[in-house]
Every structure is written in C-alpha cells, then in structure tokens.
Amino acid sequence: MIFPFTAIVDQEEMKLGLILNVIDHSIGGLLIMGEKGTAKSTTVRALADLLPEIEIVKGCRFNCAPEGPFCLECLERLEKGETLEVEKKKMEVVELPLGVTEDRVVGTIDIEYAITYGKRHFEPGLLARANRNFLYIDEVNLLEDHIVDLLLDSAAMGINRVEREGISFYHPARFILVGSMNPEEGELRPQFLDRFGLCVEVRAILDKNLRKEILKRKIEFDIEPEKFLEKWRPEQEKLAQKIIEAKRSFKEVKVSEDVYEAIVGLTSELNLDGHRGDIVLLKAAKAYAAFNQRKEVLKEDIKKVAPLALRHRFKRLPFEEPESEVKRFYGILSRI
Amino acid sequence: MAFFQEFKSFFPELIGNYHAKLALILNLIDQKCGGVLLIGKRGVGKSLLLKLFKKFLNLFNLSYIEIPLNVTEENLIGGIDIEKTLEKGIKVYQEGLLEKAKNSYVLIEEINLLPTEYLSLIFQTSYNYTIIATMNPEEGSISPHFLDKMGMCVYMERIDNFEDYSDLLRLWGNYRVLDEFYLENYEKLYRYVSFVKACRSNIGYEDTIWDYIVEVCLKNMVSTHRAEIFLFFAARAFAAMKGEGMIKPEHVNFVAPLVLLHRKREIEEKPKPQNKEEENQQNLQKNQNLQKEPPKNPPSKGKDSKPEREKEEKELSDLKEVEIVFPSIPKEEVFELGEVFKPKRIFLRKDRIARTTSGRRTKSKTLLKGGRFIRSVMFSKDKDVDLFGTIKTAAPFQKLRGRKDKLVIYKEDIRYKEKENKIGHLVVFVTDGSGSMAANQRMIATKGAIMSLLMDCYQKRDKVAMILFRKFKAEVVLPPTSSVELAHKKLKDLPTGGNTPLSAGLLEAYKLIKKYHLKFPKDRILLVVITDGKANIPIKFYADPLKEVQNISQEIKNLPYIETIVVDTEVKSEFLRMDLAKDLAQWLSATYIPLEDLKAESLTNLIIQKKESQF
Numbered sequence: 001m002i003f004p005f006t007a008i009v010d011q012e013e014m015k016l017g018l019i020l021n022v023i024d025h026s027i028g029g030l031l032i033m034g035e036k037g038t039a040k041s042t043t044v045r046a047l048a049d050l051l052p053e054i055e056i057v058k059g060c061r062f063n064c065a066p067e068g069p070f071c072l073e074c075l076e077r078l079e080k081g082e083t084l085e086v087e088k089k090k091m092e093v094v095e096l097p098l099g100v101t102e103d104r105v106v107g108t109i110d111i112e113y114a115i116t117y118g119k120r121h122f123e124p125g126l127l128a129r130a131n132r133n134f135l136y137i138d139e140v141n142l143l144e145d146h147i148v149d150l151l152l153d154s155a156a157m158g159i160n161r162v163e164r165e166g167i168s169f170y171h172p173a174r175f176i177l178v179g180s181m182n183p184e185e186g187e188l189r190p191q192f193l194d195r196f197g198l199c200v201e202v203r204a205i206l207d208k209n210l211r212k213e214i215l216k217r218k219i220e221f222d223i224e225p226e227k228f229l230e231k232w233r234p235e236q237e238k239l240a241q242k243i244i245e246a247k248r249s250f251k252e253v254k255v256s257e258d259v260y261e262a263i264v265g266l267t268s269e270l271n272l273d274g275h276r277g278d279i280v281l282l283k284a285a286k287a288y289a290a291f292n293q294r295k296e297v298l299k300e301d302i303k304k305v306a307p308l309a310l311r312h313r314f315k316r317l318p319f320e321e322p323e324s325e326v327k328r329f330y331g332i333l334s335r336i
Numbered sequence: 337m338a339f340f341q342e343f344k345s346f347f348p349e350l351i352g353n354y355h356a357k358l359a360l361i362l363n364l365i366d367q368k369c370g371g372v373l374l375i376g377k378r379g380v381g382k383s384l385l386l387k388l389f390k391k392f393l394n395l396f397n398l399s400y401i402e403i404p405l406n407v408t409e410e411n412l413i414g415g416i417d418i419e420k421t422l423e424k425g426i427k428v429y430q431e432g433l434l435e436k437a438k439n440s441y442v443l444i445e446e447i448n449l450l451p452t453e454y455l456s457l458i459f460q461t462s463y464n465y466t467i468i469a470t471m472n473p474e475e476g477s478i479s480p481h482f483l484d485k486m487g488m489c490v491y492m493e494r495i496d497n498f499e500d501y502s503d504l505l506r507l508w509g510n511y512r513v514l515d516e517f518y519l520e521n522y523e524k525l526y527r528y529v530s531f532v533k534a535c536r537s538n539i540g541y542e543d544t545i546w547d548y549i550v551e552v553c554l555k556n557m558v559s560t561h562r563a564e565i566f567l568f569f570a571a572r573a574f575a576a577m578k579g580e581g582m583i584k585p586e587h588v589n590f591v592a593p594l595v596l597l598h599r600k601r602e603i604e605e606k607p608k609p610q611n612k613e614e615e616n617q618q619n620l621q622k623n624q625n626l627q628k629e630p631p632k633n634p635p636s637k638g639k640d641s642k643p644e645r646e647k648e649e650k651e652l653s654d655l656k657e658v659e660i661v662f663p664s665i666p667k668e669e670v671f672e673l674g675e676v677f678k679p680k681r682i683f684l685r686k687d688r689i690a691r692t693t694s695g696r697r698t699k700s701k702t703l704l705k706g707g708r709f710i711r712s713v714m715f716s717k718d719k720d721v722d723l724f725g726t727i728k729t730a731a732p733f734q735k736l737r738g739r740k741d742k743l744v745i746y747k748e749d750i751r752y753k754e755k756e757n758k759i760g761h762l763v764v765f766v767t768d769g770s771g772s773m774a775a776n777q778r779m780i781a782t783k784g785a786i787m788s789l790l791m792d793c794y795q796k797r798d799k800v801a802m803i804l805f806r807k808f809k810a811e812v813v814l815p816p817t818s819s820v821e822l823a824h825k826k827l828k829d830l831p832t833g834g835n836t837p838l839s840a841g842l843l844e845a846y847k848l849i850k851k852y853h854l855k856f857p858k859d860r861i862l863l864v865v866i867t868d869g870k871a872n873i874p875i876k877f878y879a880d881p882l883k884e885v886q887n888i889s890q891e892i893k894n895l896p897y898i899e900t901i902v903v904d905t906e907v908k909s910e911f912l913r914m915d916l917a918k919d920l921a922q923w924l925s926a927t928y929i930p931l932e933d934l935k936a937e938s939l940t941n942l943i944i945q946k947k948e949s950q951f
Binding site: 035036037038039095097098099101102103108109111114115116117119120138139142146165166182203204205206208211212214215216218219222223 | 368409413451452453454456457460480481484537546547549550551553554559560561562563564565568569709710711727728729731732734735739743
C-alpha cells in the first residue's frame, strides 16, 4: 500500500518538479538533492501510484506505446501485418540499485531460449522495464561510472541499443529519470548533472506544526491504511484529473515573443554552457501553464520554474561557494 | 531505573546493557520500531547479544535470516540457480535472501564491513523487515543515509560497575553452552512479549502527544522525519510494556535516546575512532590551555644539547613570538597529539592495473577470488571462470551440437570474470620535525592531523610508513607496516627541533618506495609530505637546498603508481608567510592542502587525478 501523493506535506517544489515531468516527458527528469528522511522516494512512488494506467501494446515486453515508437519485436509483428492489440498497465517505479551490473541494466541473451531453440533471443533488462515509467536511482552520485555511461546514452537517445553477446537489438527506452543524492556524499559528474532536466533541493521541514502534521498523517496511514486512503481519495482523483488534462493540452500552450525574450535574456545573463537550460525552461514553463489550465505562458510561469530548470547549471569553479551566483540569479529573476 | 531490574532476567547471559535489551524487546513487540544497531568497541557484548536474540528467535520459531559478510549479490537479491540451470538446461530462479526476509528479522554482524553496494540493496527494502545489526566504529562507519533508516541505535560500553562485573565473571567462570541454559527465562520473556504485543494496538494517545514528539525531535537538532515516526512506535510499545493505556510524555522521553542518538547532527562524530578517548580528551584540554597561556616548558627529552644553527625562519616569524619562545623552549621537544578529526575523503582515480592486494580505499581490477563481478571477458590471466557467462555463450549452439541431457560446452565458450575490488595503498608520511614546526605549537596540530590520517588509513586498510626529517638527516621511523597501532606509538614520541633537511627526507622516501616496489611492484603509493617547505639543509655540502628538493621531486614524480599530497603546515595568518610548500607541491605535481583544510567539514572532497603514468 502506498502513501497518497496529496497527503504529503509541503515539499511543493519536489512535487511540482515531478508533475511537470509527467506532463511533458521530454523535460528530461528530475534530480532531488537533499537530506535523508525527507520523503524523496515516498513522493516518487506516490506519484506513480496516483497516475492513471498507461496503454501499451499487448504482450510487448518493452512497454511499447500503441502509437509508437516500437521495439524490434513490435516492428516485426507490424511487418507481418498483425494488428497490435492494446492493454492497460499501471505505471511503476523501477529502482536501479547501486551495485547493478551492465547485464541487468541493458538486458542480455536469453539462455533458456537459446538452449531450447538454438537461437539468440534478447532478454530485457531494467531499461526495458523502465520504458514509459519512472527510473529511480537513489544516491545517484554513488553510482558506478560504467553504469552512468550506459544511462547517459539511452537517456539521451530514448533508445536502448544493445550490441553484446552476439545480439543486436534495440527498443525504446523513454523513462522519467529521477535521481536523489546527498551532495555531502560526493559530487555528480557535471556531464550527468546537465542531463537532468530539472533539479530541486529538499530540506527537512523545521516548522513545528508542519512536522506534527507529517507525523500524524504517517502514523494514521501506518495504523489504518485503508481508511486513510479512502479519506484522501477525492483529493487524489482531483489531482490526477488535472494532470491528465495538462498532458493533453500542454502542446497547444502558446508562447509570446515577450516570453521567449525573457528566457533568452535570463540564460544569456547567467552565461550558461549550452542550450539545454533554455529549452528545458521553456518546456517546463509550458507544462506549468497547462497544469494551471492556461493556454498561454506568462512571465510568472518562468519565474516559478526557472529555479528548477537552471539551479544545477550555474557555472562554478571548484571550491567556489555557490551562494553568490544564486543571489545573482534571484536578482535577475526578479527583474523579469 | 527501577524498571530495569526486570531486565536482569531477560537475556540473562549478558549482564547490564539494559538499554540494548530494551531496544531489542521493543522491536520484538512492534516491528515498526525499525530495527536496532548495536554500536560498541570489541568485547562489549554486541555479538553475544545478537546471538542471544537469535537464540530467542530459534526457541520460539520466529522467522529470521542472517546476512554473512561473504554474501554475494546473487544470494542477496536472488538470481539464477546455477546448479539447477546446469542440470536442466533451462533457467531456474532462486529467491534472494532479502525476498525471504519479508516481515521477519534480518541479523547482520559488523554491518559496516559490508560493501556499500550491498548496503544499498539491503536498505532499499528495509521497510519490509527489521534489521538487527552490530558495528564496531573503530572499523569504519556506515553512511548516515543508511544509518537514518535504522530505527534505533545503542552504544554499548564496557561495564565498570563493580557488582555487575563480578556477576559477569561468576557467570562466565564456569563454561556454559549458550543454547541450553536459562530456557525458563526465555519462556518468560516470550510470554511477556506476546502479552504486550497483543496490547500495543489498544494503546490510545492524545493530540498533545504529537506536539510533544515533534518538540523532542526539534530540541535534539534532528531534522529527518523518520525520527518522529520511529519515536512514536517506540513510545507506544514502551507504554504497552508499562501496562498503561495511553502514550505519555515520559514514555517518549524514556525511549527518545534510543531513537534520536544516531540522528543528531553532530552525533556521527561521537564514537571517536581512538583507543584512548579520554586521554585524548584530556590532551585536547591541555592543548587548549597551552594555546591560551604563553608556552610553558613541555617535557623535553633533552638528549641532545648541541647548539643549533641560527634558523632563518625563526627570524622571519613574528618578533614577539621569538622573544618569548626562544629562551624558554628547549631545542628538542616532544609534543602531544593534537585534536583528532575525521579527515576529508581522499579519492584516487581508478587505473587499469589488476592487483592482488585488498583494502578499502580505491577501486581496482582485482586478481583475487573476491571482488565485485563487472563483466565477463574472453581472455583473462587468472582462471576465474564465469560459469554463467560460459553457459550464455554456449547456449545458442546447443541444438547444433546435438545436446541430449547435458550442456555441450566447447573450449572456446569459456568466459572469465573481470572483477573489481577496493585496494589499499602504501601511505608514506614524510614529516617535517624541524624547529620551525615547534613555533606556535604547530607540531601539536600537525600530529593531530597525522593521527587523523592514520585512522583513515586503518579504516581503508592501507599500509603506512613514516619518515622524519630534522637536524641534518632523515630517518625511517616506521618501515612499511599495516599496524597503525605502532604508527600511533611512534607518532606520539616524534621529536621536534633543528633544521629542515627537506631534500634528505624526500630522498629517503624515494629510496623506500623504490625498495617497496621491488617486492610489490603494482601497489599504489600515496606520499604525504607534511612540511612548511622551508628547506635549509642540503644533502651535499654547500649545495642549494631548494635546488636539491626540486631535483628529487622530479625523480619522485616519475615513480610509477604514485600520488602525492603536500600538507602545508605554515601558519597562514602569520605576517610573513612564504608559501614555499606550494612550490614543492608544484614540483611534485602534488595536491596542495593547507593543514587547516584537511578536516572533513569542508564538503568538497579532495580528488586526485591520477596522472596517466607510462601505461
């Protein structure tokens, strides 16, 4: 049984970051930087639980969407002239443990099949399971380098291409990458850091009343989960509906010249490397506008999502305190 | 404390340690209490208590699993059953230990010695089971991230109460078989636990108890939200034990130390990895006193009274200092150890050499049997066959080769394992013992810093060697050894005074490393030079000392598998700072760290880029 998303107290930024990613998958994931015990993984699981079932090609081992892109197996079936049936499946959070091996991540040869039929056949790995789901990596900064490389590759392409053990295979791997890390335990490679679309910082709440509320709800849930879920159902359904509608409409959200200029002005003044920051910022702002049932991006939207989209892209020399840059950032932001 | 009297009869083989027993019983009553971590030095009864707990579980058929240190990933999370797979030729899955553990107790001895990757697997699903673990802080710690997922934590200390101690001797004086005695006590405990367990969900609570729990947590500087949740369940179980119908503030107070101890911000530092903690504390106070007052005469060894040459650096240092220090401080002194702290993590880049040593500092390809499997390869020097990889390769050809009941495996199918393991290093300390180190009690801080690094070396299973240079020569005070104990002793008696023959010190290090490499040619070396860089005595007469240092640095730089750190001991607030150590660091292509920055507090970890040597 999973704690309801709407019952999670505060941590609004983290929730928003996740929701925006659900609305527009191409935003590119969320990095959660924060202390232990701040409901990081609970929130991710809760959101996956809240969301409606997704439609997949029936029997596909890679969760292919009925409208594509397809894996090699589905393509073969299409070529043969088969019509692909559709089934519904709950979204899940696929967790990538720290000690994971390459085999487990990308998939490998299916031994059983090979022995009985004498043919090479692909056995899906975690990336296949993660397709169109959440891929959650706890303590992403401690992940081993060779695994990080694999993830970078498929996260960028949206495809998992396997060339090993005599197998040649590819399948779509579009997942919402959610990483959590405690910066005190070590840094993340800048290259990997930049791949995360959004980044939020979470802190433990120190307000007494909020903490009390957290404790109360959690204990209530632990003791009588069914009753608790029932109590929160209306809220849950309301939010789910809001997200579904935003998902449907975010592509039609209009962006005025003013807003484009505001974005470019902001990023050029911050002197960021590359263009990913601008693009992510625009996508996030559109998703946010859609989430608030608007048809147009306002400057307010930029202000709201800019910290999430740009926070981890500031240029900073090693050993330099990030404080000054953050101050400057908020200064620029307030002038928009 | 009267309450604890009952505890004498619970787990009676262990005297005292009521808090630890209480924590275990609370977890027996309610698994939502989140498990217990027993922390303590060797011989305080951690493992005994764990064994007794196991005895209890065994006696009453409660389910549990044990995770031994030699566990492998396949066993932990489940994987392919090699035996059956080979036999049947189809894939047979085996359930992992962690899956089996659902809703039961997981016992782990020396949890801190498990590799981080495994801990991450274990704690990923820790809400499914209750972990009871032991750990000795002298052997290293576990990440606070994991620590936070443990419900309770108890520091076990040795008994110093005379009465209890004699009880202990009486008890263990006649040898007993653990499994067969005191069964009636265990039955009593079982009945007690079952009774309380039945009551616990009927315990009520008032709204004010929420406020109280939150207040307690905030007052103790605990920020994680898990604290309150575990505290609630612990307090509830405790209220049930007391036979009361309501959770009261005193119940919360009573169990709060168990839940909050390891979550306080500063608590991670508490179990100082020091053998003589108290002594150290006293030293610390002494040092602080010393720093406040003008320096008195510390005990001197005074074997050597030969007048020293005038020291350039003395002239350069603050005049006022010189006036006070010069007449009263003898030429040679032995300083106390300074404050010991947790040093920054020192990471070294992985290289591509396979090694046979083991340790805990840097990852390296390994030729040992252990180690984490990375991938299967076709060629390998050592013959560690990757069974699974071999089957995988052979599998597609089975039909072609006409397999009947057994797998047909040809020679070319065989795959080997490439593994990775953490290795230790030889850490060579080259320490400046010259008179300039005596100024401003600099040696105290320096010794503290070296001690801190030594503790780190011990936890990472490094070997250490120490070279001291002062007066006119350098000597190896400690040849390469894995005994950090010995290093500690040597360090304590390290004398100070005289000139700075830096070049001699470096030459000695060079010779030592050369010699060491003859025996262990692939071992990685970490050279730590601790000095202010003010070289003033050459090896050859009338040579330029700095020029010599430069030349030897060049040689050292070219040694294989070497990384260097220069720890600058110069007082940076001093008016006339020279920053000579910076030049030295450049000559050695070393990482430069001022003494003050060595502490772990600054978050940026020190990363040394492995310069690609000739490989």
